[in-house]
Amino acid sequence: MTDLAQAIVNGILIGAVFALVAVGLTLIYGVMDIVNFAHGEMLMLGMYSSFFAWSLFGLDPLVSLPMTGLAIALTGALMYYGVIARVLGKSPLAQIIATFGVQVFLRGLAQFLWTPDTRTVTGPWADDLRIRVAGVVIGGPQLIMAIGAVVTTGAVALFMNRTRTGGAIRAAGEDPSAASLMGINPQRMYALAWVIAGAATGVAGGLLMNGYSSSPTAGVTFVLMAFVVVALGGFGSIAGAAVAGLLVGVAQGVVGLYAPSYTLAAALALYLLVVLVRPQGLLGTR
Amino acid sequence: MSQLTSDAATSEQQEPRHSVRRTSWPAWATPALVFGALIAYPFVMQDSAAHNIGILALTYAIAASGWNLLGGYTGQVSFGHALYFGTGAYVTALLVRAGWSPWLAIALSLPVAAALAVVTGYPVFRLRNHYYSIATIAVAEIAFLLVTNTSWLGRSNGLELPITEQSLANLQFSLQDKRPYYFVALALFALAAGGLALFLRGRSGSYVRAIRDDQFAAAAVGIPVHRYKLAAATVSGAVTALAGGFYVMYVLFIDPQSGLGLDLSVSFTLMAVLGGAGRFWGPLLGAWVLVIVQDVTRHEFSGTGRSIDLLIYGALITIVAVTEPGGILALVQRLVKRVRRTEATP
Amino acid sequence: MTLLRVEKLSTRFGGLWANRDISFEVENGALLGLIGPNGAGKSTLFGSIAGALRPTSGRLFFDGRDVTGWAPHEATRAGVGRTFQLMRVFASMTVLENLTTAAYVRHRNSGVARRRAERVVEAIGLGPVADAPAAGLTAAWKKRLEMGRALATEPRLILLDEVLSGLTPTEANEAVEIVRRINADGVTIVMVEHVMEVIMPLCDRLVVLHYGQKIAEGEPADVMRDATVVEAYLGKAA
Numbered sequence: 001m002t003d004l005a006q007a008i009v010n011g012i013l014i015g016a017v018f019a020l021v022a023v024g025l026t027l028i029y030g031v032m033d034i035v036n037f038a039h040g041e042m043l044m045l046g047m048y049s050s051f052f053a054w055s056l057f058g059l060d061p062l063v064s065l066p067m068t069g070l071a072i073a074l075t076g077a078l079m080y081y082g083v084i085a086r087v088l089g090k091s092p093l094a095q096i097i098a099t100f101g102v103q104v105f106l107r108g109l110a111q112f113l114w115t116p117d118t119r120t121v122t123g124p125w126a127d128d129l130r131i132r133v134a135g136v137v138i139g140g141p142q143l144i145m146a147i148g149a150v151v152t153t154g155a156v157a158l159f160m161n162r163t164r165t166g167g168a169i170r171a172a173g174e175d176p177s178a179a180s181l182m183g184i185n186p187q188r189m190y191a192l193a194w195v196i197a198g199a200a201t202g203v204a205g206g207l208l209m210n211g212y213s214s215s216p217t218a219g220v221t222f223v224l225m226a227f228v229v230v231a232l233g234g235f236g237s238i239a240g241a242a243v244a245g246l247l248v249g250v251a252q253g254v255v256g257l258y259a260p261s262y263t264l265a266a267a268l269a270l271y272l273l274v275v276l277v278r279p280q281g282l283l284g285t286r
Numbered sequence: 287m288s289q290l291t292s293d294a295a296t297s298e299q300q301e302p303r304h305s306v307r308r309t310s311w312p313a314w315a316t317p318a319l320v321f322g323a324l325i326a327y328p329f330v331m332q333d334s335a336a337h338n339i340g341i342l343a344l345t346y347a348i349a350a351s352g353w354n355l356l357g358g359y360t361g362q363v364s365f366g367h368a369l370y371f372g373t374g375a376y377v378t379a380l381l382v383r384a385g386w387s388p389w390l391a392i393a394l395s396l397p398v399a400a401a402l403a404v405v406t407g408y409p410v411f412r413l414r415n416h417y418y419s420i421a422t423i424a425v426a427e428i429a430f431l432l433v434t435n436t437s438w439l440g441r442s443n444g445l446e447l448p449i450t451e452q453s454l455a456n457l458q459f460s461l462q463d464k465r466p467y468y469f470v471a472l473a474l475f476a477l478a479a480g481g482l483a484l485f486l487r488g489r490s491g492s493y494v495r496a497i498r499d500d501q502f503a504a505a506a507v508g509i510p511v512h513r514y515k516l517a518a519a520t521v522s523g524a525v526t527a528l529a530g531g532f533y534v535m536y537v538l539f540i541d542p543q544s545g546l547g548l549d550l551s552v553s554f555t556l557m558a559v560l561g562g563a564g565r566f567w568g569p570l571l572g573a574w575v576l577v578i579v580q581d582v583t584r585h586e587f588s589g590t591g592r593s594i595d596l597l598i599y600g601a602l603i604t605i606v607a608v609t610e611p612g613g614i615l616a617l618v619q620r621l622v623k624r625v626r627r628t629e630a631t632p
Numbered sequence: 633m634t635l636l637r638v639e640k641l642s643t644r645f646g647g648l649w650a651n652r653d654i655s656f657e658v659e660n661g662a663l664l665g666l667i668g669p670n671g672a673g674k675s676t677l678f679g680s681i682a683g684a685l686r687p688t689s690g691r692l693f694f695d696g697r698d699v700t701g702w703a704p705h706e707a708t709r710a711g712v713g714r715t716f717q718l719m720r721v722f723a724s725m726t727v728l729e730n731l732t733t734a735a736y737v738r739h740r741n742s743g744v745a746r747r748r749a750e751r752v753v754e755a756i757g758l759g760p761v762a763d764a765p766a767a768g769l770t771a772a773w774k775k776r777l778e779m780g781r782a783l784a785t786e787p788r789l790i791l792l793d794e795v796l797s798g799l800t801p802t803e804a805n806e807a808v809e810i811v812r813r814i815n816a817d818g819v820t821i822v823m824v825e826h827v828m829e830v831i832m833p834l835c836d837r838l839v840v841l842h843y844g845q846k847i848a849e850g851e852p853a854d855v856m857r858d859a860t861v862v863e864a865y866l867g868k869a870a
Binding site: 035037083086087090091092093094095096097098100101102103104105106107108109111112220223224227231264265267268271272275276279 | 357358361363365409410412413415416417419420421423424425427428431498548552555556559563564594595596597598599600601602603604605606607608611
Binding site: 487488489492493495496498499500502503504505506507508509510511564 | 682683684703704705708709713714716720721722723724725729732733734736737740742745781782784785
């Protein structure tokens, strides 16, 4: 029984991180109706920047979180102005292919610059922490990742829903012409959305380095999870991503307990189930 | 029934309009030119390396043309089309290793691929397009993992095919003079192109383009969207499998990396997009360009384990999408129009 | 003979009832106007009739058959054509190709479908733009293309969604003439419109929606004198 409880607890903890990984993706979709197929690669870059902050400057992944967030926030802005802004009016095909192209490019760049080898942060501070509650062990890295994820997800949600700028971004997303009549610059709001999505994704990457390794294909591994979470939670809903992240995490954890090699298949099955039964997801709007 | 459009119209009935053809370019001219060039190629270029490039280019052109039907013409962008290529290759390999005729084996791999296409698309085709794209990533990933973990599929070591007596029936030819392989590839390309052309003209062609342009408006004019997406997916998967089946007979080896890899899917997408997605000869053009580029980069950057391929592919895809989504052919079309316009003005 | 019967149709989005208990009938050959202030639920109603939406409750009958919740392509095959308020043309095709695509629902052969399309071009005056790419058309031409495309499916009932808005007086007059001719030809029409001067002389019956509910129905003159209708448009204490 404690095995199951352990699996569930681990699932919840990793689920919080899944949620954060998905936040950037669902945010962009909610505001701009664009699926960022390069999302996984932005996460991968976040992981790498955290790694290099550690290997080059000795900064613990937790300490370098702000830097990592900033780095990917800038990446987001670059992506918007360099690519997205130029395909906004074009066909859905062009938009899909544009972000897909960036994905391939970033993966190739990572492979070219840093080789296919995996990079790991050894001995992060989080490792020193270990809690035991009612027979369930909560590892430091898992706990730190989860706490960081929850805080960041909450921050993004609060910003989008409770601040004026957040409201402006959402307005620009719903009706750009009406928004501009109200004095909101839609292009700037879109860029801001990409910056926030980038920041959240960067932080997610930095948090993940507490327990995972980075590699050029890390993005591919995590992005599938992100898509499942976003589909389950509902494209465009941050709250949905939060809930769905936890569900997917727990599902993964439980399946991993009984059939470890089928966790990926379980995620796919979950995706297909959601899509068949309730395409708009739990809390989705589109 | 509305009299407005019935045959027994009013006496003011005019002659049915014929659209004014601005160009005197006959419909058969482009295929004649293309195939003429393709037939001439192995005689103009005499060395084996050039023949190899041609064979690979034609093989991938078939695969990319399959992608193009679903992605370029129907608007359903697949990021995992290597799945069908791999299916063609693996099914053919398994059957040939069991003693079957290669031709029969390839033929049988087509319906298997078609079935997979239906399975992938069926749950998601009712929804918006990005659901399908995501599903293709997921399914291809699963297939890759499955094959890598299954012993009778060779795991990551792959499957080897036996060398048999050289003959057309065995689809086995000399490696010194690769021209027979080239012409088989060309014949298969012609077959695939013919099949695709048949699908794309008339009702099914208009229907899938309508689905790509606006699937809600398409439904409103009576198109059963889900059914036609599945039809396009079926043909698309089968055509791409044809390429995979031939490939494994040429190389006599298949493994997850060369048959199901993510990078292979990427290259199919790139070939079609670079050449011109939604244009008939786009994939052929893109395939030739890419195979040649690959050959060059292999020579320039070989041995460092740091391939620049992906970098170039990604950059190319993005640049095409951002500047001219219609690819090289669209650029050419724009140029021709501009030349015509300057010719017309005195 | 009743061609279309809407029976207590209700559609709910989240917490909002876009359509509430709407019932009315449309006679074969009629020209019915569907009016009401913005947000009254007119487009939602069209969506339910055309199969684009599934109503939450209520029933829909076409030609005596219960067709509630049918799919859009089924509706078109059965003879219900529609236009879209936000014009949805097939951007990669010319005007003629747009029409041919629509004609295929009745004629499998490409030559026959194309000839049908050409007749529609003649019938509604799309001649000048027949070979033009649909994407580059002005709004007025696009609206006419939408009408033509619906017509090319050889419908018994056409749902026209604001085909007159945004047109110059000349364009509007032409469009009205086309609508009249289509109706005179035997096609039943239900049209959503805001331009009152047009609706009054054109339609033989009106149905008025307000906040998702039907508040009036009848001949135009009577309906426009109805106090509840006046209030809906002008607010209380007019």
